[in-house]
Structure formats: structure tokens, C-alpha cells
Amino acid sequence: MVTQANLVGDLQSVAGAEYARAPEGESFTVDGMRPQVVAEPGSYEEVAAVLRYANARGLAVIPQGGRWFISMGNVPRAYDIALSIRRLDGIVEYEPADMTVTCQAGISGGRLNAHLEQHGQMVPFIRMNPDDNMTIGGLLAMNHSFMRLPHGAPRDFTIGLRVVTPDGRISRAGGRVVKNVAGYDLCKLHIGAMGTLGVIVEATFKTFPSPLAREDRSLEFGSLRDACEFVFEAERRGTCLVAAPIDRRQRADGDRFVPVSGYILNITLAGSPAAVARSCRELDEMAAAARVKALDPDLLPNIEGMPEWARRGDPLNVRATVPRSKVPDLVKALEAEPRGLFIDPIDPALGRITAVWLGLAEPEEMLGRFRALVTRLGGTLLVIKCSDDLKRRIDVFGDPPPAFELMRRVKHQFDPNGILSPGRFVGRL
Amino acid sequence: MTSRLVRELQAAIGRRWVLYAPEDLLVYEYDATIDRGLPDAVVLPDSAQGVAKAVRIARRHGVPITARGAGTGLSGGAIPCEGGVVIVTTRMNRILEFDPQNRLAIVEPGVINLDISRAAAPHGLYYAPDPSSQKACTIGGNVAENAGGPHCLRYGTTTNHVLGLEIVTADGEILWLGGRTTDMPGYDLTGVVVGSEGTLAIVTKVIVRLLHKPESTITLLAIFESVTEASRAVSAIIGRGMLPAALEMMDKNTMDAVEPFVHAGYPPDAGAVLLIEVEGLAEDANEQAESVRIICDELGTREVRIGLSQEDRDRLWAGRKGALGALGRMAPSYYILDGVIPRTLLPSVLDGVYEACERFGFPVANVFHAGDGNLHPNVMFDERVPGATQRVLELGEEIMRLCVDAGGSITGEHGVGYEKRNYMSWIFSEDDLEIMARLKAAFGAADCFNPGKVFPTSKGCGEVSSRMRAAIAKVGPEAYV
Numbered sequence: 001m002v003t004q005a006n007l008v009g010d011l012q013s014v015a016g017a018e019y020a021r022a023p024e025g026e027s028f029t030v031d032g033m034r035p036q037v038v039a040e041p042g043s044y045e046e047v048a049a050v051l052r053y054a055n056a057r058g059l060a061v062i063p064q065g066g067r068w069f070i071s072m073g074n075v076p077r078a079y080d081i082a083l084s085i086r087r088l089d090g091i092v093e094y095e096p097a098d099m100t101v102t103c104q105a106g107i108s109g110g111r112l113n114a115h116l117e118q119h120g121q122m123v124p125f126i127r128m129n130p131d132d133n134m135t136i137g138g139l140l141a142m143n144h145s146f147m148r149l150p151h152g153a154p155r156d157f158t159i160g161l162r163v164v165t166p167d168g169r170i171s172r173a174g175g176r177v178v179k180n181v182a183g184y185d186l187c188k189l190h191i192g193a194m195g196t197l198g199v200i201v202e203a204t205f206k207t208f209p210s211p212l213a214r215e216d217r218s219l220e221f222g223s224l225r226d227a228c229e230f231v232f233e234a235e236r237r238g239t240c241l242v243a244a245p246i247d248r249r250q251r252a253d254g255d256r257f258v259p260v261s262g263y264i265l266n267i268t269l270a271g272s273p274a275a276v277a278r279s280c281r282e283l284d285e286m287a288a289a290a291r292v293k294a295l296d297p298d299l300l301p302n303i304e305g306m307p308e309w310a311r312r313g314d315p316l317n318v319r320a321t322v323p324r325s326k327v328p329d330l331v332k333a334l335e336a337e338p339r340g341l342f343i344d345p346i347d348p349a350l351g352r353i354t355a356v357w358l359g360l361a362e363p364e365e366m367l368g369r370f371r372a373l374v375t376r377l378g379g380t381l382l383v384i385k386c387s388d389d390l391k392r393r394i395d396v397f398g399d400p401p402p403a404f405e406l407m408r409r410v411k412h413q414f415d416p417n418g419i420l421s422p423g424r425f426v427g428r429l
Numbered sequence: 430m431t432s433r434l435v436r437e438l439q440a441a442i443g444r445r446w447v448l449y450a451p452e453d454l455l456v457y458e459y460d461a462t463i464d465r466g467l468p469d470a471v472v473l474p475d476s477a478q479g480v481a482k483a484v485r486i487a488r489r490h491g492v493p494i495t496a497r498g499a500g501t502g503l504s505g506g507a508i509p510c511e512g513g514v515v516i517v518t519t520r521m522n523r524i525l526e527f528d529p530q531n532r533l534a535i536v537e538p539g540v541i542n543l544d545i546s547r548a549a550a551p552h553g554l555y556y557a558p559d560p561s562s563q564k565a566c567t568i569g570g571n572v573a574e575n576a577g578g579p580h581c582l583r584y585g586t587t588t589n590h591v592l593g594l595e596i597v598t599a600d601g602e603i604l605w606l607g608g609r610t611t612d613m614p615g616y617d618l619t620g621v622v623v624g625s626e627g628t629l630a631i632v633t634k635v636i637v638r639l640l641h642k643p644e645s646t647i648t649l650l651a652i653f654e655s656v657t658e659a660s661r662a663v664s665a666i667i668g669r670g671m672l673p674a675a676l677e678m679m680d681k682n683t684m685d686a687v688e689p690f691v692h693a694g695y696p697p698d699a700g701a702v703l704l705i706e707v708e709g710l711a712e713d714a715n716e717q718a719e720s721v722r723i724i725c726d727e728l729g730t731r732e733v734r735i736g737l738s739q740e741d742r743d744r745l746w747a748g749r750k751g752a753l754g755a756l757g758r759m760a761p762s763y764y765i766l767d768g769v770i771p772r773t774l775l776p777s778v779l780d781g782v783y784e785a786c787e788r789f790g791f792p793v794a795n796v797f798h799a800g801d802g803n804l805h806p807n808v809m810f811d812e813r814v815p816g817a818t819q820r821v822l823e824l825g826e827e828i829m830r831l832c833v834d835a836g837g838s839i840t841g842e843h844g845v846g847y848e849k850r851n852y853m854s855w856i857f858s859e860d861d862l863e864i865m866a867r868l869k870a871a872f873g874a875a876d877c878f879n880p881g882k883v884f885p886t887s888k889g890c891g892e893v894s895s896r897m898r899a900a901i902a903k904v905g906p907e908a909y910v
Contacts, residue, residue, distance in 0.1 A: 095771065095773060096668065097664060097667065097668030097772070097773045098667070098668075098771045098772050098773050098802075099667055099668075099670070099772075100771070119670075120670055121670060143612070143617075152585070152589060153611065153612075155617060155620060156585060156589050165864065169860040169863075169864070170860075171858070171860050171861045171864050172857065172858070172861050173861070175836075175837070175838050175856065176771065176836055176837075177769040177770065177771060177802055177836070177837045177838050177841070178769075178772075178801055178802065179577060179581065179586065179769050179798070179801040179802070179803050179838075179841040179842060180769055180838040180840070180841060181574065181575045181577075181586075181624050181838075181840050181841065181842055181843070181844055181845075182838050182839050182840050182845055182849075182853065182856060182857075183845065183853060183857060183861075183862075183865050183883060184621055184624070184625055184629075184865045184868050184869075184883075185575070185588065185620060185621055185623065185624050185625075186621070186864065186865065186868065187620075188588070188617045188619075188620025188621050188623075189616060189617060189618075189620070189621050189868065191617065191620075192612075192616070192617050193616055193617075197616075208672070209670035209671070209672065232530075235641060236553060236641055237644070238641060238643055238644045238709065238710050239710070240710075240713075271713070272713050272716060272717075274710070274712040274713045274715070274716045275709060275710050275712070275713035277712070278710045278711070278712045278713065279710065321610045321611065321612045322610060323528075323530075323531045323609050323610060324530065324531050324532075325528075325530040325531050350611070351531075351610055351611075352612075378608075378609055378610070379610055380610065380612065380613055380614055382612075382614065397614040397615075398614070400615075401613060401614055401615045402604060402605045403604050403605065403606050403615065403618055404615065406598070406604065406618060406871065406872065407615050407616050407618070409870075409871040409872075409873070410616055410618070410868065410871040412871070413867040413868065413870050413871040414864075414867060414871075425615075426614045426615040426616075427615075
């Protein structure tokens with residue numbers, strides 16, 4: 001029988017007395033569940049020892065860093081150990097002239113890039129104004145990046161990983177050179193796996209030159225289709241787009257939000273001064289031809305005055321990804337039933353929209369209808385955040401994908417005892 | 430047993446598309462490497478269903494299955510080293526859907542790489558990975574090997590351009606991985622099948638991502654007295670944070686082979702050249718070209734040719750992409766190596782390569798993706814000289830050691846195949862390899878798909894390597910690197 005007291009004691013003997021403790025408050029809660037113990041190992045070997053300990057006893061471990069994405073995923077089946085990688089926050093090797101960097105997974109994207117910036121380089125996954133506690137382990141586990149247009153997702157620029165398996169092996173995938181096809185590309189398997197196959201403790205990235213110039217443009221369109229087409233045309237012309245999300249200012253009116261502006265396209269351009277200057281000329285020319293108003297980029301808040309009804313209950317926050325050409329159809333269908341709906345933003349270049357419903361009495365019914373619509377358009381829908389109660393009743397990923405059986409076998413091979421974030425992944429793996 | 434296997438395959442796929450006569454099978458025993466392996470039967474299905482049927486039949490008979498596209502691979506990926514059934518995908522060569530709005534195409538595995546870009550051209554789009562064999566190689570083979578090419582420096586390899594795959598599993602089941610959008614829920618199985626060298630599944634459809642053609646492409650030819658100077662320039666270009674679209678090096682031996690054959694315009698008396706391409710909006714490309722020129726000047730280039738006509742450009746690239754074929758004229762046999770090193774170490778590792786070749790007494794021609802640190806030494810020899818093949822292999826092993834000791838990899842784009850499987854343990858621990866084997870187990874592939882590849886094994890090793898040693902040699906004029 002594993003009691004909390006001897007669990008803490010055992011893990012203290014693994015990670016050191018200060019680095020294993022019973023959690024205080026809600027700081028390590030996941031979907032309303034509290035772990036019995038928090039472990040903060042300071043080395044890969046200690047991570048391995050914690051996992052071996054848990055694996056031998058069938059204890060559920062949820063790896064975590066800055067907890068930015070901790071609300072994503074299904075409700076865990078069990079949660080015994082919060083495994084924090086925050087102490088693994090070093091830069092292991094950086095050779096600017098090779099344009100590669102190796103760092104530990106607990107470092108934040110902001111700190112890593114502040115270091116690379118001294119050499120005019122970056123790893124392209126954080127916002128231009130970094131959110132400092134977003135760890136690269138979390139960004140990798142979610143395959144998340146804020147600069148996808150020019151540089152792709154983390155899966156595209158990660159060249160090596162060190163991963164600790166549930167049975168405590170410290171394994172390596174990929175390497176430290178930018179081109180490498182030796183063996184299976186297990187980096188791809190772990191990136192986006194939300195820590196369900198192993199704990200990422202170290203990563204090697206290609207670095208990129210930091211852009212020397214940046215410009216922003218805000219343009220207001222009467223029609224979403226025109227705004228989307230503008231983005232596609234900007235891509236065709238080869239402008240150096242970093243981001244091109246579309247927002248709409250809205251205000252509450254009765255039980256819904258109504259638009260008080262057209263579709264506002266916020267374009268960020270970045271690159272060499274020559275590329276940025278030329279891109280600006282292209283966009284200005286396109287805007288003049290389309291008779292689009294340029295706005296002061298100093299933006300108003302997107303939502304004016306939060307009504308009482310919108311504060312009731314938990315928001316339902318979803319992300320839909322559809323083929324790019326379907327974005328206007330999706331938004332149009334959404335706008336036809338606007339009760340409590342708030343769309344922010346629409347990203348035609350990525351084929352992605354993020355939507356939030358506020359104050360919904362029947363979120364499950366709305367979610368079902370929206371998911372069916374997205375599926376019909378050839379896309380997928382992920383629930384990013386909702387009430388713990390709703391989360392217990394749904395699968396945040398929707399129906400399992402066609403290759404689910406194969407994914408189940410992969411999970412079984414890599415985590416046979418099901419100790420890593422059990423139940424959180426697709427199909428409750 | 431073979432005849433029963435053949436009869437079942439004939440019934441499933443059609444008589445005309447099953448080959449089993451020894452003279453027919455011979456055509457399928459080799460690829461662009463020097464390895465050989467004779468299949469028991471060759472089948473050419475025209476659909477995923479056909480592939481699935483062939484897989485189920487072969488599994489029932491307990492014989493291995495090897496997929497094959499155009500057979501241009503450089504690691505023996507398409508060679509049935511333990512016999513069995515070869516499934517050829519060349520009849521599955523349709524572009525099924527072309528979707529310029531969403532910048533993707535859905536193609537069958539037998540579609541030739543360059544044909545995708547040709548079909549996309551009217552829309553201002555193209556498919557970025559460009560292995561030198563792109564006029565001949567199929568997209569299925571590109572997926573299996575995670576093929577690269579000169580322009581992967583900026584745009585990434587095959588894995589960065591594949592959104593989804595339809596596969597036939599070892600159970601003969603047809604499955605979709607990934608899809609038309611990014612961020613499909615679940616594990617990125619597309620990402621692990623790409624580059625798995627045909628050992629996990631057989632790919633029957635591929636969703637590829639297309640890119641917009643850049644407004645301006647500028648090709649530069651920088652001429653150097655020596656390879657050392659040229660490699661210093663490469664390190665400097667990368668070290669200053671530049672990311673050209675392509676950054677290729679050719680040494681004197683390569684140019685001597687290419688010039689009489691292709692008349693590409695490479696200088697006859699230079700020690701090495703860099704073929705560099707920068708791309709983007711016109712103003713940006715001009716600035717990049719100017720920066721590259723300045724760096725080359727600082728590092729002692731003899732001359733940088735810039736502002737080349739389209740015709741000159743095409744000739745230089747024809748020379749680069751046809752280099753391997755041209756080298757075939759220089760010696761009775763040659764051995765192509767593929768290794769990767771950190772780019773800062775190019776000068777010293779290349780010195781090591783030349784030194785080793787000289788010590789072994791073999792001429793070497795280096796033509797490679799310098800910007801990626803992806804070396805391709807081509808060692809020339811005569812297999813008829815007793816002991817030469819053995820010594821070339823020893824030399825190859827020493828060069829691979831140089832790459833690994835420099836912190837690099839044993840293959841950048843050609844694949845492990847069987848030639849290099851026993852080097853895997855130089856860069857991966859037993860645990861790492863055991864974990865890769867778990868993935869194979871999850872796919873239920875055991876050893877049914879392309880056995881003997883990728884993983885180090887003692888099984889049949891002596892036999893395979895002696896066969897390989899006997900065969901190592903000829904690459905025809907149709908070979909590419």
C-alpha cells in the first residue's frame with residue numbers, strides 16, 4: 001500500500017529532500033485533480049528514477065513545466081505524481097556558427113531566445129514579446145509555435161530529443177546535425193504526444209536568424225472572404241508574413257455579442273529590411289486596390305464591457321483546424337447562431353479559428369453541433385478549455401482518428417503500464 | 430511454394446502484373462546501389478487494394494515484402510535482400526487531386542517527384558524537396574527514405590512537406606495517417622513512417638504540401654583555389670546567419686568529370702566551386718546575393734559569377750545533378766558515401782576525408798550539400814583489382830567514423846539500408862535501438878517489410894555483407910547524388 005507519506009519519502013530519497021513534497025494549494029491541479037506528490041528532479045537520471053519508481057508501482061505521472069497548456073487533454077484517469085521539469089533549465093550546447101542549440105526541456109522559450117538573441121538568432125516558437133514561463137518541453141509536447149507561417153511547427157525544426165521512457169531509460173532520438181535520416185524519426189513521435197509516451201528532457205533545434213526588421217499593418221474589411229483572399233494574395237506575392245490573424249470587435253447586446261467593426265486583419269511582417277520594405281509596398285498597393293481602410297494598430301480592446309450572463313459558468317474554448325479554403329464557410333456558419341459566441345482570432349493562413357462561448361447553458365449540445373460542422377468541412381476540433389464537469393462527459397479531441405488502433409498499440413509499446421498522463425490523450429489513451 | 434504464391438498473386442492482381450520468370454526478376458534485383466537481391470516474385474498492383482491483397486498473400490506464405498518505386502535509391506532500400514515479394518508502385522502514378530487553394534496535392538506513390546512540380550507550375554506552386562534524381566525517382570521512395578536534395582537547406586526534407594499518408598499495414602489493412610490539415614489529433618505517425626525505409630508499412634497515397642515559387646532566384650558560382658578555402662566560406666555564410674536556398678560544393682575531380690560530359694561552365698583549373706542559390710522578393714534576393722559575394726571575397730574567392738542567365742543556371746544545375754553519372758566515366762567502379770557533420774567542422778573533416786583517401790590510394794570526388802554539412806565523397810576504384818573492394822569499404826568506414834567523431838550522423842539523406850546498419854550503434858545506444866524496435870512492434874511489422882534494413886543484426890550478416898562486398902561497384906550513368 002502506497003500512502004502519501006511514504007510516497008513523498010521515497011521520492012525525496014530519489015530527487016532530494018527539497019524536491020519532493022505534498023502539493024500545497026491548487027498549484028499542481030489538473031482538471032480539478034490534485035496529485036499526492038510533486039517531484040522536481042534536477043537531472044535526467046533523477047527523472048529516470050522517478051519514472052522507474054512510478055512504473056514499478058503503477059502510479060500515474062503527469063509531466064509538466066510552465067503549465068501553459070495544462071488545461072488541454074482529457075481528464076486524467078489517475079494522478080499521483082506531478083513531475084515538474086522546471087529545474088532542468090540549462091543550455092547544454094550552443095554553437096552559433098552551426099546554427100544549432102541544445103537545451104534542457106524546462107527552460108522557457110523566452111529565456112532560450114534571450115540567450116540566442118545575443119548572436120542574432122532564435123528558435124522560432126515564441127511570441128515576439130515572450131511569455132516567460134512557457135517551457136520548451138510544453139511547446140514540444142503540444143507541437144505549439146507562434147511563428148508557424150515562416151518556420152513551421154516545432155516538429156519541423158527540432159532535430160534531436162532526449163526522452164526518458166517510463167521504464168527509466170534515457171534515450172536519444174535524432175542528433176545534433178541539421179540533416180539526419182539514421183533510424184526512425186522518434187522526435188516526430190514525441191512532439192505533440194503531450195507527454196504520453198515519454199518525458200522530453202532535452203532538445204536540439206535548428207536556429208534561425210532573428211529578423212532585423214518588423215512592420216505591422218491593420219486593415220479593416222467588410223467581408224471575411226475578402227480578408228482571407230487578401231492574406232492568400234499576400235502569400236502568393238511572397239511577402240514576409242509572420243502572422244495574419246483576423247479579429248472582430250464585438251460588444252454584448254442582449255444574449256449575444258454583436259460586431260461593432262468589420263473584419264480586422266492584423267498583419268505582422270518580419271525579415272530583412274529589404275524584404276519588409278518591399279512587403280509593405282505590396283500590401284499597401286493591394287490595400288489601395290481593394291479600397292481597404294488601414295487602422296491605427298494601437299488596438300481597442302476586442303470586447304467592450306462583459307455582460308453579466310457572459311460571466312456565468314465556465315467558458316467553452318475551442319480550436320478548429322480546417323482546410324484554408326473552408327475558413328469563410330466555417331465562420332459564416334458560426335455567425336448564423338451567435339448566442340454567446342465570441343470568435344478570436346480567425347487565422348486563414350493556418351486554416352484555424354479559435355472560438356469561445358460564454359454563458360452557455362447547454363455547452364455540450366453546442367459543441368456537438370460545431371464539431372459536426374468542422375468535420376463536414378474536413379477539419380478537426382480540439383476543446384482547449386471548458387468546465388471540469390463538461391470535460392468529464394466528452395472527449396476533447398472528438399472521435400478517435402482512423403489510425404487510433406495503431407496509436408493504441410504505440411502507446412502500449414512505449415508505456416505498457418499506462419503511467420504517463422493516463423487517459424489524457426486522443427481516445428483517452 | 431513459389432508457384433503457389435505466384436498463382437495466388439496472379440489471381441489477386443492479374444496475370445500480366447505478376448513476374449516470376451528468372452529473366453524478369455533480374456530487373457528487380459538491384460537499385461542505384463551495388464547491392465543485389467533476387468525476389469521470388471514481383472507484383473505491380475495499381476491500387477491500394479491491390480497492395481493490400483499482395484501483402485496479405487505474402488504474409489500468408491511467410492515471405493518478406495519489399496516495396497519499390499523507381500529503384501534510384503542509394504542505400505539498397507528497394508533490394509529484397511531476403512527474397513520474397515517485391516511490390517512495385519510504378520503503375521500507381523496518378524496525381525489524384527490537385528488543390529492549389531489549399532496548396533496541396535494528393536498523389537499515388539509511383540508519381541515522379543518532378544511531375545508534381547510540373548503539374549503545380551501553372552498555379553505558381555511547386556514541391557520543394559529536390560533530390561538530384563527528381564526526374565526519375567518516385568514520391569513513394571522519397572517518403573520511405575525521407576529524401577533530401579540541394580534546396581533542403583532552406584526548405585527542409587521530405588518530412589517537412591508531407592501532410593498525410595495512406596498506408597497498407599503488415600496486416601494488409603488500409604489506413605490514413607495525418608490528413609489535409611496540420612494538427613490532426615493523435616500521434617504524428619506520418620512523421621515516423623516518413624524515413625522508415627519501407628520497414629513499417631507500404632505507402633499507397635501521399636498528401637504533399639506545395640510552396641509558392643519565389644519571385645526571384647539568383648544563382649551564384651563562387652570559384653576557389655582549394656576545397657579548404659571553399660569550406661571556410663561555407664562555414665562563414667552559415668555562421669553569419671544566412672540561409673541560402675542551396676549551398677553546394679564541387680571539387681576539382683568532380684568538375685573534371687562533369688565538364689567534358691555536360692559542358693556546364695565549371696572552371697577547369699579551380700580547386701573547388703560553390704554553387705549557391707538565394708531566393709525571395711527581388712530586393713531581398715539581391716541583398717542576400719551581395720552578402721554572399723562579400724563573404725566569398727573576404728575568404729579569398731578567385732571570382733564570384735553572378736547575374737547568370739537562365740540558360741547558364743540550368744547548365745550549372747544539370748552539371749551538379751548529373752555529377753554522379755559523369756563520375757561513372759572516371760573509374761570502373763565507385764562508392765558513394767553519405768555522412769553529415771556540424772557545418773563549422775567542414776574544413777577539418779574534409780581534410781580528413783582527402784587524407785584518408787590518399788592514404789588508401791583511391792581518388793575521391795566530393796560533390797555535396799555543403800550548407801547542410803551533408804558530405805558525399807565518391808571513392809573511385811577498380812573492383813577487378815584483388816582486395817580493392819575490401820579496402821574501399823574499410824575507407825568508407827573510416828570516413829563514417831570521421832563524421833561520427835565530429836558529432837555527426839552516418840546518413841543525411843540516403844538512408845541506412847543494410848550497408849550502414851552496423852554503424853547504427855555508433856550513434857545510438859542499445860536502449861535507443863530497442864526503443865525504435867518498439868515502434869516497429871507497434872506497427873506489427875516484425876520482419877515482414879524490408880527485412881535486414883536499418884537495424885544492426887547478426888542474422889545473415891556475414892552472408893549479406895559478403896554478397897554486398899562482391900557486388901559493390903558499378904553505378905551507371907543514371908545515378909544521382
